[in-house]
Amino acid sequence: MDQATKRELLDKDRQRVWHPFTQMKDYARQDHLLIEKAEGIFLYDADGNRYYDTVSSWWVNVHGHGHPRIKQAIIRQLEETDHIMFSGFTHRPGIELADKLLAIAPPGLGKTFYSDNGSTAVEVALKMSFQYWRHVGRPSKTKFAYLANSYHGDTLGAVSVGGVDLFHATFRPLLFDGYRLPSPLVGEWSGGRPTPEAAETSVAKALEAVKQLFETSAGEIAGLIVEPMIQAAGGMLMHPAAYIAGLRELCSRYDVHLIADEVAVGFGRTGTMFACEHAHVTPDLLCLSKGLTAGMMPLAATLCTDAIYEAFYDDYETQKTFFHGHSFTGNPLACAVALESLRIFEEEGVLDNVRAASDALRGHLPGLETFRHVANMRHLGLVAAFDLYADAASQTPYPPSERRGYQVYLEALKEGLILRPLGDTIYYWLPHCTTVAQLEDIVSRTSSVLERLGYR
Amino acid sequence: MDQATKRELLDKDRQRVWHPFTQMKDYARQDHLLIEKAEGIFLYDADGNRYYDTVSSWWVNVHGHGHPRIKQAIIRQLEETDHIMFSGFTHRPGIELADKLLAIAPPGLGKTFYSDNGSTAVEVALKMSFQYWRHVGRPSKTKFAYLANSYHGDTLGAVSVGGVDLFHATFRPLLFDGYRLPSPLVGEWSGGRPTPEAAETSVAKALEAVKQLFETSAGEIAGLIVEPMIQAAGGMLMHPAAYIAGLRELCSRYDVHLIADEVAVGFGRTGTMFACEHAHVTPDLLCLSKGLTAGMMPLAATLCTDAIYEAFYDDYETQKTFFHGHSFTGNPLACAVALESLRIFEEEGVLDNVRAASDALRGHLPGLETFRHVANMRHLGLVAAFDLYADAASQTPYPPSERRGYQVYLEALKEGLILRPLGDTIYYWLPHCTTVAQLEDIVSRTSSVLERLGYR
Numbered sequence: 001m002d003q004a005t006k007r008e009l010l011d012k013d014r015q016r017v018w019h020p021f022t023q024m025k026d027y028a029r030q031d032h033l034l035i036e037k038a039e040g041i042f043l044y045d046a047d048g049n050r051y052y053d054t055v056s057s058w059w060v061n062v063h064g065h066g067h068p069r070i071k072q073a074i075i076r077q078l079e080e081t082d083h084i085m086f087s088g089f090t091h092r093p094g095i096e097l098a099d100k101l102l103a104i105a106p107p108g109l110g111k112t113f114y115s116d117n118g119s120t121a122v123e124v125a126l127k128m129s130f131q132y133w134r135h136v137g138r139p140s141k142t143k144f145a146y147l148a149n150s151y152h153g154d155t156l157g158a159v160s161v162g163g164v165d166l167f168h169a170t171f172r173p174l175l176f177d178g179y180r181l182p183s184p185l186v187g188e189w190s191g192g193r194p195t196p197e198a199a200e201t202s203v204a205k206a207l208e209a210v211k212q213l214f215e216t217s218a219g220e221i222a223g224l225i226v227e228p229m230i231q232a233a234g235g236m237l238m239h240p241a242a243y244i245a246g247l248r249e250l251c252s253r254y255d256v257h258l259i260a261d262e263v264a265v266g267f268g269r270t271g272t273m274f275a276c277e278h279a280h281v282t283p284d285l286l287c288l289s290k291g292l293t294a295g296m297m298p299l300a301a302t303l304c305t306d307a308i309y310e311a312f313y314d315d316y317e318t319q320k321t322f323f324h325g326h327s328f329t330g331n332p333l334a335c336a337v338a339l340e341s342l343r344i345f346e347e348e349g350v351l352d353n354v355r356a357a358s359d360a361l362r363g364h365l366p367g368l369e370t371f372r373h374v375a376n377m378r379h380l381g382l383v384a385a386f387d388l389y390a391d392a393a394s395q396t397p398y399p400p401s402e403r404r405g406y407q408v409y410l411e412a413l414k415e416g417l418i419l420r421p422l423g424d425t426i427y428y429w430l431p432h433c434t435t436v437a438q439l440e441d442i443v444s445r446t447s448s449v450l451e452r453l454g455y456r
Numbered sequence: 457m458d459q460a461t462k463r464e465l466l467d468k469d470r471q472r473v474w475h476p477f478t479q480m481k482d483y484a485r486q487d488h489l490l491i492e493k494a495e496g497i498f499l500y501d502a503d504g505n506r507y508y509d510t511v512s513s514w515w516v517n518v519h520g521h522g523h524p525r526i527k528q529a530i531i532r533q534l535e536e537t538d539h540i541m542f543s544g545f546t547h548r549p550g551i552e553l554a555d556k557l558l559a560i561a562p563p564g565l566g567k568t569f570y571s572d573n574g575s576t577a578v579e580v581a582l583k584m585s586f587q588y589w590r591h592v593g594r595p596s597k598t599k600f601a602y603l604a605n606s607y608h609g610d611t612l613g614a615v616s617v618g619g620v621d622l623f624h625a626t627f628r629p630l631l632f633d634g635y636r637l638p639s640p641l642v643g644e645w646s647g648g649r650p651t652p653e654a655a656e657t658s659v660a661k662a663l664e665a666v667k668q669l670f671e672t673s674a675g676e677i678a679g680l681i682v683e684p685m686i687q688a689a690g691g692m693l694m695h696p697a698a699y700i701a702g703l704r705e706l707c708s709r710y711d712v713h714l715i716a717d718e719v720a721v722g723f724g725r726t727g728t729m730f731a732c733e734h735a736h737v738t739p740d741l742l743c744l745s746k747g748l749t750a751g752m753m754p755l756a757a758t759l760c761t762d763a764i765y766e767a768f769y770d771d772y773e774t775q776k777t778f779f780h781g782h783s784f785t786g787n788p789l790a791c792a793v794a795l796e797s798l799r800i801f802e803e804e805g806v807l808d809n810v811r812a813a814s815d816a817l818r819g820h821l822p823g824l825e826t827f828r829h830v831a832n833m834r835h836l837g838l839v840a841a842f843d844l845y846a847d848a849a850s851q852t853p854y855p856p857s858e859r860r861g862y863q864v865y866l867e868a869l870k871e872g873l874i875l876r877p878l879g880d881t882i883y884y885w886l887p888h889c890t891t892v893a894q895l896e897d898i899v900s901r902t903s904s905v906l907e908r909l910g911y912r
Binding site for chain 2: 037324
């Protein structure tokens, strides 16, 4: 791209675009990075600089950018139908994807309801759960339980079950009330990586809080929502699978829907196709998006049990219809892409590569742990994270005004690396196509950045 | 498609898919229509039957299905980038579309914030308005005013400002409180089409209710949200432009944001590019989706004034960031499609065709009005609607259990016509490519359906 065009575009960007989750004043004196090519794990800016997309473009990309089979799937679908409405009408990609998702999801889920993004997948789950209890004669079950540090999206229903005050506290007067449960393991890390015994104690404590809540209040709780295995936007906080297994057991015992929000963690990112598999658990409602289309375009799905579906299935006059829908529900292009992505998973041994990359990643992390200001290294599948501390031993944080994570982000860009932080937490959220050699390079570049910024 | 494949797909559909806004038991003994081809205004099912898509596939399609320039725009974009994150990064189609939208929108809007669908476009507007008042030191402005019969989407924030009880009443315990204002003109139609004098009186009355509310409560109202010119899902209820002009005047006088939800009515459907143009009004926040991508794939935008944007623009530490975002924000494919659609508008005289088709449509409607059970014919641009009554003169409705609108829908399918009803309201929501000859055919087929069902 010539420099005049580049300058013109970036000026227009500053003048016309309000970017998401961004304090725009951060870009008063620096430009957004103008990307003009994307291939595999790499993004290329308008000056030809190359960047490792170590966050999979906000956790969505799966098989790398520009995968030829994904592109071909779109072109093929364009020759059949573009978008057609999905109420009264149906189409092959929408049907086949629904069927395929239920075939690979944890056993016991029966129906697929489409929407457009993670927030709407969660809103659908909340509304289904809420309405279900009305239909089965338990209308007092109207509230939801959720975890501290959870993030489930930015529409106001999803915000109501969010536990990250930075994102959500402002909107309090617009939110419905719920029960906030403690996040497992948080605050239990003091002094470094938790021992197996400490982890077990933490899980027991967190589950005890759930049990106590259900004991007194299950009669008014419709569902409990959780991000299985990793609370992602809340700081890449990981918990043992035993916590999810425990939630399943308690939800079943006390008649509360278990809603698994796998928008971020689904589709192989944790090493298994779905994160619930680590705990051998089937939720009552499963929310999917992001990786569903291999990161190509918006699509979401909420999978539910037949028991939930059947509570809505009745003569029209009984007014049990689930009145929810979005214009582009079941978009055929997006469904065709998602189907092709699942075929790639099967035919190209994607989960095998995830496991190999995950093992290699694990091998490299101790090198990063040698940095004096790095603590709480955690890792699952293609996700790894650590926190920066002024003093790691006592876990004394840096003053927030220093924005250490953000400084790492800026410095990493110079190193050809996208290390998008969450506060002072630095993480990788790698695409499934990452090779062992790329991993080595990524970790080595991360070391250089930390070295230069004086974290040794 | 061979019959075995067709049967297999439809069985899977019934077994696996939960369709939006659908009582699935309605399909216990009939299949969803399996569409396998879409071209221009027509959909084709798996048996080769052809249907006029008179509802533009849920109000999204613009230039007809399978428009070659739209398909080419996708294929071109696939050669540049697939999806990349839009925070910290930017790209040509996202910038150019933001710029273009602001260039064609009513004057005075300054920034574009992307999301994925109509519901999220509305949620963004509500959250921006709410947070704006906090930043300018008026934190008591936390509530929203909305109209009876309004529909703004299905996420719980959007549902909270919805005025159609059939869709929304169930979820009351999850909704925030607001002020429901009377819908202009509703109930004023008794006896047929309103005279200009009756319309003027109705508008004055509806605006008086707004004024009274603002007089007592503007200090706690952040914004008023309205679907300009047509309350669509609420029953295709139309109001004069004077109502929107009056709202603008009152909102300005009492310091309340005017939020125009043009998700359905935007992009030429009412005869002007945006419905607000009928009233020569610029809202503070403008919500767009559906026709934005010519109906190809999900994308939404919320346009706002620079005054709103500037209230969020500050040092990071002041905590004024708008923490909202969706993974696929600014999806490059969708932006590229939207840009191409706007080029088609300019280069192919689309609005001229809309006006010609609208004129032809107006000429044909009196024929439908001769039916004894048809009343309240209304028309604007490519939208026309009428209601079925047991006795039209006294506006006595049919018993809801007879589902008259639904019967018309089923019968119309046999006539190769998609007449999706809203209760007993039958409407057209035609794509911009509709020809005068097609219009004639559509109205004539509608007549046949009404004739056969005994509405003469």
